[in-house]
Amino acid sequence: MGYVYFMKKIKSNYPINNYLNNHALNKAVSFHMPGHMNGKGILSKYKKNMGSYDITEIVGADNFHEASGIIKESLQKISTKIHCDQSLYLLNGTTSGILALMKYVSLKKGKILIPRDAHQSVINGCILFNTEVVFSNIETHKKYGIPNPLSLLQIKHSLQKHHNISYVLITSPTYYGFVSDIKRISEYLHEKGIVLFVDQAHGSHFIHNEHLPESAIRQGTDVVVESLHKTQNCLTQSAIIHGNNKMVDLALLMDIVKSLTTTSPSYLLMSLMEQALLSNYHKAYNKLFKTINFFIKNCPFPVCETDDITRIIIDVSKAKLTGNEIADLLHKKNIDIEMASLTHLVLITTPNHRKKDFVLLLNQLNNLEKGKNKAILAYPTFEPVQVIDIKKAKIMPTKTIQLNKAIGKICGTIIVPYPPGIPLLYYGEEISQLHIDYITLILRSGQAVMGLDSNYIKIIEV
Template sequence: MAELSQTNAPIYEALRKFRRMRVVPFDVPGHKRGRGNMELTEFLGEDCMNVDVNSMKPLDNLCHPVSVIKDAEELAAEAFGAANAFFMVGGTTSAVQSMIMYACKEGDKIIMPRNVHRSAINALIITGAVPVYVNPDVNKKLGIALGMSVAQVEQAILDNPDAKAIMVNNPTYYGICSDLRKITELAHAHGMLVLVDEAHGTHFYFGENFPVTAMAAGADCASVSMHKSGGSLTQSSFLLLGKNINADYMRQVINLTQTTSASYLLLSSLDISRKRLALSGREIFAQTVEMAEYARSEINEIGGYYAYSRELINGDSIYDFDVSKLSIYTLPIGLAGIEVYDLLRDEYDIQIEFGDIGNVLAYISVGDRKRDIERLISALAEIKRRFGKDGADMLTQEYISPVIAETPRKAFYADKLSLPLEETAGEVCSEFVMCYPPGIPILAPGELITEEIIEYIKYAKEKGCQMTGTEDINIERLNILDF
């Protein structure tokens, strides 16, 4: 590492050198630097198509890196304060699944909050690991699940001393953080690994006054969505390892599912973005927080809306809050979050990250401009004036604690019966039902379907939430276990 520093971007530099070589391609991809698909080249540009190349000696191989990718991984590990870092081209989904596949075999227990991303439950289906859910506390006003209570985690450990790992969402989609240091200390004291879904926390590593990072808290693994707040291309992420994880075995685990044809567009975007954040992250995220704080203040001045922040902190299930997140509660103006989301897009040409039953999230980054923030604030004020109404009869419950009847793996692969949604109460679901984003299941395989859940699904559909996960694309029927 002596000859390399954070000013380097080894993959990017190798691609630039390769492009100057004018190599004649008799390998894949078949578009041959764009010449074979001119419409695509005109759309994406020659520069892009020229570096959409296959693995070769000068460019290394993601499955078994020995040169430029290895160097880039070492620089990433250094930048994030990790023992090792892996470039992930299957998104943070792939990183989450690799963490769980590393920690758990069939029948092993893993303690996790139920409000995990579907990728974590997918990993349970793949591995056959058994979840021990810690149902998070809920802020009943906002209708959102909070972080993991330390007392709940401790009880889960005492009740399940044979569990192999604990998984933590940190931060949640809404910006809420658990007491990660204390949870990590507890887990390690009982011989359990700590896996952190840090998809929304890239900026924690590079900015100031953010919640503690997974690596600084002593966690064993963290999955980081560099493409969210880190500026890389969609689908590119990092998997970070602590010092007690066998990196060579982890690479074998990753290679079970990750492509052997890694995109150099994604790899170079991770490399360049890591360099940018390592050199300028403090200034970048100071600017981001300044914009988010300004927007929050102005939105709260409108009245009705509630853009929440650190005032929610309770020292436990809300141990800290990510102030770069612009999460806004909408029910007081008589509109569901998803309705505000749709109005912003359809009436004002503003695309925000997501809307659920009671909240919206506007993702703020250094790519935003002050005038964009002003336009969002003005649009929200107009939506309240034009479309706001009495909030009576609005459904407020966002998170519903599930009843677990079967393991996700057994339920997913079991014989199934399809029933109309209204007739499924009391049955055990064998598929996912979720709003995406954020991709946290309302129902997961193996969970009991209740009248409350059916009401919630119907209400979410009526309000326009984008529902996914079911075999029936219209979600008029659900697959249940056919005992």
């Protein structure tokens, strides 16, 4: 995010350590992942014993790949608490769980429907494992202009358009804290014999309080993957996969997960995950909700009403500065947030935050001048024209040409305007006059477009 600004400066010969030392010395107020918030949520026993907790498969410890001892027991306790048939730690983030799901679909010769703004690991998995994939369009929130989660209506529409779909993957919650109606979607899909996967990367904390949305696995989802490092007291890369047997061959799926997992599993990561999932944080969340409500009441800019109250989205479209400029300014004041776009700030909050953290943020936001409303261009829903299969297109040679010469050519990259962060073009799709007109408009309005090199775009060389 922006440039690196440190209040205190230490110099050493070790570039990464140099950065980390300065970061640690700064003691910034963090509203971003990982959820432990600069170690605040890590219990002192972990800090004190980090070296001796960092074992791998020594005598007496279990074997991740054929668990029969402590790992098995730990996972069984978690499955019971989560209400699912089987869980397995993911030691390389939700990414590895999603890759395993895409391999599973491919082995089962299935076709999967995914939202157009699915995480990049979904697309990468399809490309790596030659998984047949189709997209469902995503709508933007009428009031906030940010992506909505996939709805039952959109799924029904997509199933009418694309035949032989046997799997659907939904991102719920979205990055912006909105959830799909998983219960109705899973009932509808199951009646049709379709399997539901939910990417709950941002919602592993939902189990801790009834005022948070209900966890997808408890609403009939067949397989859920979630990142514990994003919102809980776990180290980066910590994630877990939960599954139900009824419609999925869990033995095969978990075998795939294991084959994508290191043979040196980190017991430190697993132990922190077990602690995060099996502990009771109910009261801690109640306290956090009160603090968040205090923040919302006192925030000089509107806060979007998300389904997950802990994901704070501040609408700064009426601030004089852009969201990105505000994020840079906050960084200079030693406050780091999760993400900023032209019009929004995204904050991750956890029970590790104290009221004083929010007060510091409020003080800075209160100093900001109001300005002209930054109008966001309505996000168009183009019907994509896939000329070359996405999996083939990704590995074809590309060349870079000027935007205005790209009409009728085939896209050799992914083009994503921010906001809303929904891909406008994918590898292998035809670039139309409408695309170019829209990209030109958003560039003029000051919004960011990922995948472009100033006014140049990558096309497939044919």
